[in-house]
Each structure stands twice: as C-alpha cells, then as structure tokens.
Amino acid sequence: MGLFGSTDNTEHERKPADRSPTNTLQRATVIAAAALVVTCLFPGYTAVLIAAIGAYEVRRVRRWWFGVWAAVTSVIGWALAGASLTQWMAWPLSQIGHTFAWILAPAPEANPIVMSINEIAESSLLSLVWMQLWGCAPAALLTTVIFASWRSHSRNIRGQIEGPEHTNRRPVGILDRRRRDRERHRIAAGHYLTPPPEPAAAAATHDGNPHA
Amino acid sequence: MKRHEPEVLLGTGTYGHPVSKPMNLMKKNVLIVGTTRTGKTRLANSIARQQSHELGCGQLILNFKPEPGFVAEKARDAHRMGRSFLHFTMAPKGGGGFVRSHPYEPPVPCNYDPLDRSNGATRARMLIDSVAHDDASDVYRRNAIEVTALAWDIAAITGYDYQTMRNPDTGQATVRRRRSLQVLLELLDMNLLEQQAQLMNPELLQRLHPHLGTAEAESKVAELRSRALSIKEDSNHRASVMSSAIADTRSIVSSFLNSSAFYPQSLASGNRPALRIDIMRAIVRGEIVLFSLSAADYQQEAAMLGSMILLDLQNTVSTLREYQSHAKVSGQPDATPWPPLIVQIEELGTAANPASAKALIGLLNKSADVGIRPVTSTQSLSDIRGIGDGTYLQRVIALTDDLISLQLGESVDDEEISRFSGSVTKKIATAETEVSNNRWSLFTGARQARTVRPKDTEMPRIPVGTVQSLRSSDEDDVREMVWTSKTPALRSVHTHGPEGPNNWHETIEMVPVGEPPLGYDPFEDPDSVAETAAAAAQAARALGNDMADATSMLHKLHQLSNTKLKSIGDIPTHFTELEEPILDVSITDPADIDVPLPPEPDAEPEPAHKSEVIPEANKSHTTSQKRSPSTLPTPPAPTSESNPFARSTPAPRPPVADDMDDF
Numbered sequence: 031m032g033l034f035g036s037t038d039n040t041e042h043e044r045k046p047a048d049r050s051p052t053n054t055l056q057r058a059t060v061i062a063a064a065a066l067v068v069t070c071l072f073p074g075y076t077a078v079l080i081a082a083i084g085a086y087e088v089r090r091v092r093r094w095w096f097g098v099w100a101a102v103t104s105v106i107g108w109a110l111a112g113a114s115l116t117q118w119m120a121w122p123l124s125q126i127g128h129t130f131a132w133i134l135a136p137a138p139e140a141n142p143i144v145m146s147i148n149e150i151a152e153s154s155l156l157s158l159v160w161m162q163l164w165g166c167a168p169a170a171l172l173t174t175v176i177f178a179s180w181r182s183h184s185r186n187i188r189g190q191i192e193g194p195e196h197t198n199r200r201p202v203g204i205l206d207r208r209r210r211d212r213e214r215h216r217i218a219a220g221h222y223l224t225p226p227p228e229p230a231a232a233a234a235t236h237d238g239n240p241h242a
Numbered sequence: 243m244k245r246h247e248p249e250v251l252l253g254t255g256t257y258g259h260p261v262s263k264p265m266n267l268m269k270k271n272v273l274i275v276g277t278t279r280t281g282k283t284r285l286a287n288s289i290a291r292q293q294s295h296e297l298g299c300g301q302l303i304l305n306f307k308p309e310p311g312f313v314a315e316k317a318r319d320a321h322r323m324g325r326s327f328l329h330f331t332m333a334p335k336g337g338g339g340f341v342r343s344h345p346y347e348p349p350v351p352c353n354y355d356p357l358d359r360s361n362g363a364t365r366a367r368m369l370i371d372s373v374a375h376d377d378a379s380d381v382y383r384r385n386a387i388e389v390t391a392l393a394w395d396i397a398a399i400t401g402y403d404y405q406t407m408r409n410p411d412t413g414q415a416t417v418r419r420r421r422s423l424q425v426l427l428e429l430l431d432m433n434l435l436e437q438q439a440q441l442m443n444p445e446l447l448q449r450l451h452p453h454l455g456t457a458e459a460e461s462k463v464a465e466l467r468s469r470a471l472s473i474k475e476d477s478n479h480r481a482s483v484m485s486s487a488i489a490d491t492r493s494i495v496s497s498f499l500n501s502s503a504f505y506p507q508s509l510a511s512g513n514r515p516a517l518r519i520d521i522m523r524a525i526v527r528g529e530i531v532l533f534s535l536s537a538a539d540y541q542q543e544a545a546m547l548g549s550m551i552l553l554d555l556q557n558t559v560s561t562l563r564e565y566q567s568h569a570k571v572s573g574q575p576d577a578t579p580w581p582p583l584i585v586q587i588e589e590l591g592t593a594a595n596p597a598s599a600k601a602l603i604g605l606l607n608k609s610a611d612v613g614i615r616p617v618t619s620t621q622s623l624s625d626i627r628g629i630g631d632g633t634y635l636q637r638v639i640a641l642t643d644d645l646i647s648l649q650l651g652e653s654v655d656d657e658e659i660s661r662f663s664g665s666v667t668k669k670i671a672t673a674e675t676e677v678s679n680n681r682w683s684l685f686t687g688a689r690q691a692r693t694v695r696p697k698d699t700e701m702p703r704i705p706v707g708t709v710q711s712l713r714s715s716d717e718d719d720v721r722e723m724v725w726t727s728k729t730p731a732l733r734s735v736h737t738h739g740p741e742g743p744n745n746w747h748e749t750i751e752m753v754p755v756g757e758p759p760l761g762y763d764p765f766e767d768p769d770s771v772a773e774t775a776a777a778a779a780q781a782a783r784a785l786g787n788d789m790a791d792a793t794s795m796l797h798k799l800h801q802l803s804n805t806k807l808k809s810i811g812d813i814p815t816h817f818t819e820l821e822e823p824i825l826d827v828s829i830t831d832p833a834d835i836d837v838p839l840p841p842e843p844d845a846e847p848e849p850a851h852k853s854e855v856i857p858e859a860n861k862s863h864t865t866s867q868k869r870s871p872s873t874l875p876t877p878p879a880p881t882s883e884s885n886p887f888a889r890s891t892p893a894p895r896p897p898v899a900d901d902m903d904d905f
Binding site for chain 2: 188189190191192193194196197198199200202206207208209210211212213214216217218219220222223224
C-alpha cells in the first residue's frame with residue numbers, strides 16, 4: 031500500500047480481511063498473553079498441543095488419530111495415577127500446585143483434589159513433567175481434534191490446487207519407508223505367488239527357490 | 243497376505259504398498275519403455291514369469307539383443323516350472339560354436355522352420371512380407387508372392403517337398419519333409435518348375451483335396467500348368483517384372499539359406515521333435531521358447547526372421563481360433579482350452595522395420611481372444627515412430643492397455659507418455675499481484691498478493707518431464723517408473739486412490755519377482771547341473787509322450803490344420819448331381835524320362851552352404867511320380883519307444899552316455 035493512499039486494482043471476490051494495524055496488534059497481544067498464561071500454568075498441555083498441531087500441519091496426520099490418542103492417553107494416565115480418577119484429575123494442576131503451593135494450604139476438610147495437589151507440590155521436577163504430560167495430553171489432543179476440524183475445510187480447498195506447497199496429501203514417513211522395504215523383500219521373494227507343487231519345489235531348491 | 247485372485251506384482255507404491263493388477267485384466271499389450279539399464283528386461287521377465295507360474299502360460303520370446311544371462315534366466319524359469327525349454331539362436335558373429343548357458347538348455351541349437359506349415363499362399367506372404375518394401379515395389383511383391391505360392395503348391399501336389407532317407411544301420415527308408423526354403427529355391431528354376439508342373443495329375447491333386455471331382459481336378463491341374471508355363475515365358479524376358487521378382491526372391495531365399503548368421507540346418511524342422519520349435523505345440527503345452535536374434539550383428543536377418551515368427555504366430559492364432567469356435571469352453575469370456583501364451587519382444591525398436599511392425603500390429607489386433615498376451619519393451623518410442631509414415635507407433639499404442647515407463651531421456655517420448663495418460667482438469671495456482679498507485683504517482687509499485695486463485699486447466703495426468711526425472715540407480719537398485727493402465731479404467735494411481743488433486747499419478751519402485759540372485763552361475767554346483775540335465779531329459783520324454791497321445795489336444799490341433807474336405811463320394815448326391823459337364827481337355831502325359839536314381843542321402847541332411855539346385859532331385863520325384871497316389875510319401879509319425887527322442891527311425895538306438903541321446 032502506498033504512503034499517500036492506495037488503490038487496489040485487482041478484482042477479487044475474496045480479499046484479505048480489512049484490518050487496521052492497531053486491531054491486529056491488539057489481537058496478537060491478547061493471544062500471546064493468553065498463550066503465555068496457559069503455558070505457565072499448563073506447560074504439558076502446551077507442549078502436547080504444539081506437537082500435535084505440528085504433526086497435523088506438517089505430516090498431515092488425520093484428525094481421527096488424535097481422538098484415538100486422546101482416548102489412549104486418558105486410559106494410560108488414569109492407570110498411571112493408580113486407577114484413581116481424583117489423582118489423575120489433579121495432575122493437570124500440578125504446575126499450579128507447585129507454583130502456588132502456599133495458596134493451597136491443607137485444611138481438614140480439603141477436598142481430595144486439593145490434597146493431591148499438595149502432594150504434587152512436593153514432588154520433584156521430573157515427576158511434575160510426568161504428571162503434566164499424562165494429565166494434559168488428552169485435553170491437548172482433543173483440542174487438536176477441534177483445531178483440525180476447523181482447519182480441514184480450508185486445507186481441503188487449498189489442497190485442490192496442484193503443487194507441493196498446496197497439497198493436503200500426507201507425505202511419506204518413516205513407517206511408509208519401512209513398509210516399502212518390507213514389501214520389496216516379500217515381492218522379490220515371490221511371497222504373493224501361489225506356492226508351486228511339491229516336485230517342482232523340490233527340484234528348484236538348488237536355485238534358491240524360496241517356496242521350497 | 244496371499245492374494246486370492248492371481249495378480250501380477252510390479253513393485254511398491256508411494257506409501258510402500260504392493261502395486262499389482264489382476265492377471266485376467268492383462269490380456270492386451272503391455273509396453274515397457276526405458277533407456278538402457280533401467281530395468282525393462284527385468285520387469286518384462288518378471289511379468290512373464292508370474293503369469294507362467296500362476297496361469298501355466300507358455301512363453302514365446304523374441305530377444306533382439308540377446309545375452310547369456312537372459313538365456314540362463316529363461317532356462318531357469320522353465321526348469322522351476324517343469325516346462326520344456328527350446329532356444330533358437332544365431333551363430334556368433336566372431337565365429338565359434340554353440341555354448342550352453344544353462345544345463346536345462348538343449349545341448350545344441352534348436353530347429354525352426356517358420357514356413358513348415360500352411361498352404362502356399364500363406365507361406366508366400368509370410369516370406370515376402372517379412373522383407374521391407376515400399377509402395378513402389380508393390381508390383382514386384384505381387385509377382386513374387388504369386389510365383390512363390392505356385393512353387394510351393396506344386397511341390398505339395400507332386401510331393402517334391404518330401405525326401406526319402408535311408409537308415410544306414412537298418413537300411414530302412416523313411417520319408418522326411420524337406421526344408422521349405424530349399425524347396426522354393428530349387429523350384430525358382432523355371433525349368434524345374436515347369437517339369438514339376440507337368441508331373442501333376444488329377445489323382446495327386448485329389449489326394450490333397452478329396453472333395454474335388456475328376457473334372458475339377460483336371461481343370462485345376464491344367465490351370466496350374468498353364469500358369470507355370472506363362473511365368474516361365476515371362477521370366478525369359480529379362481526386363482519383365484516377373485523376371486525381377488523371381489531374381490529378388492531367389493536372392494532373399496538364398497541369402498537366408500546360405501547365411502552364416504544361422505547355424506547350419508537350424509532353419510529347418512529337423513528330425514528330433516525335442517529340438518524342433520513348433521509354435522502351436524508351444525502354446526498347447528506351455529513351453530518356453532526363446533529366439534535370440536542379434537539385430538546388432540545381423541540386422542536384416544534378425545528383422546526378417548522376427549517378422550516371420552510373428553506371422554507364423556498369426557497363422558497359428560487363426561488355427562487356434564478355428565478350433566476354439568468348435569470346442570465347447572465354459573468359464574470366463576475368452577476362455578481357451580489351452581493356457582495363454584506370453585509373447586515377449588525385447589528391444590522392439592532394434593529390429594523395427596515396416597514388415598515387422600505390420601506383423602506385430604497384426605498380432606496385437608487378433609490375439610487377445612485366443613490367449614496371446616504380448617509384453618513388449620523398447621528403449622525409445624522414436625525407433626518405432628520412425629518406421630514408414632510414422633503411424634505404426636500410434637497403432638501400437640492404440641492396441642496397448644498398459645504403458646510402463648522407466649527413466650527416459652527424450653522429451654518427445656516423455657510427451658508421448660503424458661499423452662497416453664489422458665487429460666484431466668487440474669487447478670493451477672496463479673499468483674496475483676497488487677498494484678498500487680496514488681494521485682501523484684509517487685512511490686508506486688507492485689507486491690505479491692496473499693490470495694491464491696486456482697485456474698482450471700486441461701492437463702495430462704502425468705505431466706511432461708515426469709519420466710525424465712525418474713530415478714534409476716545401480717547402487718541401491720532403485721528403478722522408478724510410472725504406469726498408466728486402461729483396464730478396468732484409465733488411471734495412473736494404483737495404491738492410494740482415488741485419483742484427485744495432487745494425486746493424478748504415482749511413482750512406483752520396480753521390484754522384479756523371482757529373479758535369480760546377483761552373480762547367478764547355473765554351472766557352479768556339479769550335482770545341481772546333473773540334476774537339471776536329468777530334468778531336461780524328463781521334459782523331453784514328456785514331449786514325446788504328448789505327441790504320441792492321439793487323444794491330446796495337440797494331436798487334434800495338428801489334425802485340424804491338416805484337415806481335408808470330404809471325398810467326393812461322401813458328399814450327398816443332391817450337391818453333386820448338378821455337376822458341370824466335363825470339358826473336353828486333352829491332357830498330355832509327361833514324358834517318361836528314364837534316369838538313374840540318385841545316391842541315397844546320409845542320415846544327416848546336407849549343410850546349408852552346400853545346397854544347390856540338384857537336377858537329380860527331380861529325377862527321384864519323377865520316379866516317385868510313377869507310383870500310385872496311395873504310395874506317395876506321408877509325414878513320419880512320432881515314435882514313442884524307450885528313447886522317444888532318438889531320430890525318427892523305426893529301429894531304436896542303444897543308449898549312450900551323452901546329452902544328445904535325450905534329445
């Protein structure tokens with residue numbers, strides 16, 4: 031845009047949203063502040079969320095996988111918490127408890143969650159990390175499902191445009207390469223062929239017939 | 243996981259899944275294109291091997307760039323599948339004898355006479371059409387076909403195409419079919435042709451065509467004689483078209499017969515069935531037959547023989563189709579009572595000329611319904627594009643269902659591959675530029691807008707440039723390819739469908755199935771060599787048993803190709819009572835020439851380079867002419883004694899410790 035005003039000569043149907051720099055700056059500040067607070071209070075949640083969103087955006091992991099992982103991590107977390115729902119629910123609050131332990135002074139009628147948090151407050155850093163991850167992972171993964179659902183529409187539209195920078199197709203990963211290597215050996219060895227009858231197989235053993 | 247329906251596996255797809263296609267959808271031509279050392283032959287061998295394994299297919303391979311490793315691989319496949327293996331090869335350019343590449347291979351070059359079967363007209367077309375010619379020489383071509391057909395027809399009537407052989411041990415005489423080309427060469431001497439024409443009589447003709455009445459036979463004999471005489475008179479004028487046509491034909495035949503490009507007597511039927519290549523037998527029994535025709539060493543001979551082989555195959559297909567129309571075959575559409583036949587043509591462009599291209603197109607056109615499955619490979623489509631007026635390539639491609647391209651070097655071929663993949667509508671991103679200015683035109687400029695606008699464009703599935711950028715690495719043996727298939731629907735994506743944006747084609751890593759290991763040496767283990775040679779002998783004996791079995795399909799097919807129409811006496815009278823009145827044609831009996839019999843030939847036929855027109859041969863047949871039709875020579879029946887692959891003589895030879903005895 032020019033210094034003394036500008037005219038947009040292109041004829042679009044879709045234009046970038048009309049935002050002033052001030053509004054954009056304000057919005058960005060609010061978002062950043064919120065993210066900072068969440069990160070400080072729930073670092074595990076932030077870490078898992080960033081990793082999951084990264085996996086979605088870069089590796090095109092399908093969103094239903096995140097739902098599956100959310101369920102799995104819930105079960106594992108609950109099991110690691112001694113099959114105690116209370117204990118497990120306290121884990122996401124471990125950082126809060128550790129930071130603000132002086133607020134949560136134990137009282138005779140403190141509820142089990144508060145008591146758990148107090149216990150957590152006295153744990154080591156490694157334990158904190160452990161609890162954060164297993165406590166926050168399900169929520170982070172469910173958040174990713176919501177995020178992926180919101181993004182999928184625009185990604186699909188963008189993915190219809192030809193080109194690697196626009197594609198919505200999953201890139202080739204480590205598991206794909208391992209499958210490729212495995213299948214190469216199987217195909218070359220004739221794994222998908224019907225095994226020959228016994229006399230031919232016996233006669234061919236000297237040639238290294240894998241079906242012998 | 244095993245697959246229930248037989249499939250051909252080609253390699254792995256983008257995400258590592260196996261790429262395959264059901265075998266019942268691979269009935270039409272598979273064309274493989276790729277520059278040198280990209281894996282074309284390995285892939286073609288893999289496709290042929292899998293179909294042979296699953297469907298019991300025989301294989302007929304024309305390799306215009308032969309090498310010992312290829313022969314060993316095919317012999318190995320035949321051994322593993324328990325099939326007969328026959329190998330026709332040309333003589334080495336630098337001299338030297340025949341060297342076996344695999345213990346399962348026969349110990350001597352196999353015999354093949356492409357002109358052994360069919361009537362004179364068919365064989366004449368096969369021979370003359372195997373030579374490239376242009377439209378300007380069409381009149382010579384027609385004359386050449388006519389005189390060639392006439393010569394062979396007369397030979398068939400008079401029995402000139404058979405010779406008597408006497409066993410040196412027992413003294414017993416047997417009759418054997420002579421080399422077709424040798425017969426033709428001799429009969430292109432117009433004097434001999436006229437003599438043979440004079441030897442014909444209605445009884446001889448009725449022996450071949452029993453349905454002919456006497457008057458018809460006499461008329462036909464008179465026509466043939468008259469034509470032979472007129473051709474002779476025509477040929478006496480040096481400037482005549484007929485004279486040139488005869489000279490050209492003689493030159494072609496002589497160069498073929500006497501060429502040192504072929505092992506002596508290899509272009510003949512031979513007298514050992516186990517060493518004789520018979521395409522019909524190969525189809526019915528699922529044999530693996532390899533023709534090594536080195537186009538680099540002998541371009542003309544390789545191209546000619548390659549054309550004749552394809553034409554012979556076309557004729558065989560006609561016979562098979564006729565049988566199929568009578569046989570009741572249930573099951574799938576296009577089901578045949580015999581297993582399919584893979585026709586594998588390697589380095590198609592090397593020996594390409596209009597004749598071979600026509601023969602190939604004729605084969606591709608007519609063969610899918612009788613179980614012929616072509617697999618062709620070529621280094622460059624330009625070799626085929628350059629033939630004739632350039633339409634052959636388009637015709638071959640039109641008859642191709644599966645086009646597989648490995649790495650290519652030419653952009654023209656790249657475009658052809660793209661064209662074959664068909665067009666689809668793609669959304670192409672167009673960048674937009676925002677232009678800004680102001681009323682004083684200060685600080686004007688342009689910047690990239692953040693909006694991406696897609697534009698619908700018709701583009702090929704496989705973009706131009708794709709096949710040139712495919713990878714082909716010897717180090718890790720990675721051979722990338724793209725594959726466009728028309729059946730069941732046109733597509734280039736095979737494992738992660740359906741096709742759509744950014745998913746119009748798939749790069750496949752080629753994986754050959756059941757290849758021999760690197761450095762494979764079939765002669766490494768002496769025990770294995772002995773066992774393999776024994777297996778070859780066993781296969782040869784099985785061949786003899788099949789040929790002797792009167793109830794086998796092979797026997798019935800041979801009978802069909804020799805079927806004669808009924809004798810005149812068997813035809814219902816209401817078809818004969820309105821016979822045309824007999825014309826008063828005076829027939830002159832041939833002069834009774836009293837000549838001595840020639841010396842009895844040796845058991846082995848004469849080498850090709852010693853062949854010449856032998857006047858005495860006429861005398862032996864003149865003598866035979868004096869016999870009644872019932873005593874004229876008949877083809878020898880195969881023997882099924884303890885050593886079924888001894889030479890076709892009544893007395894069995896005692897076995898000796900030698901490979902040749904099993905053949």
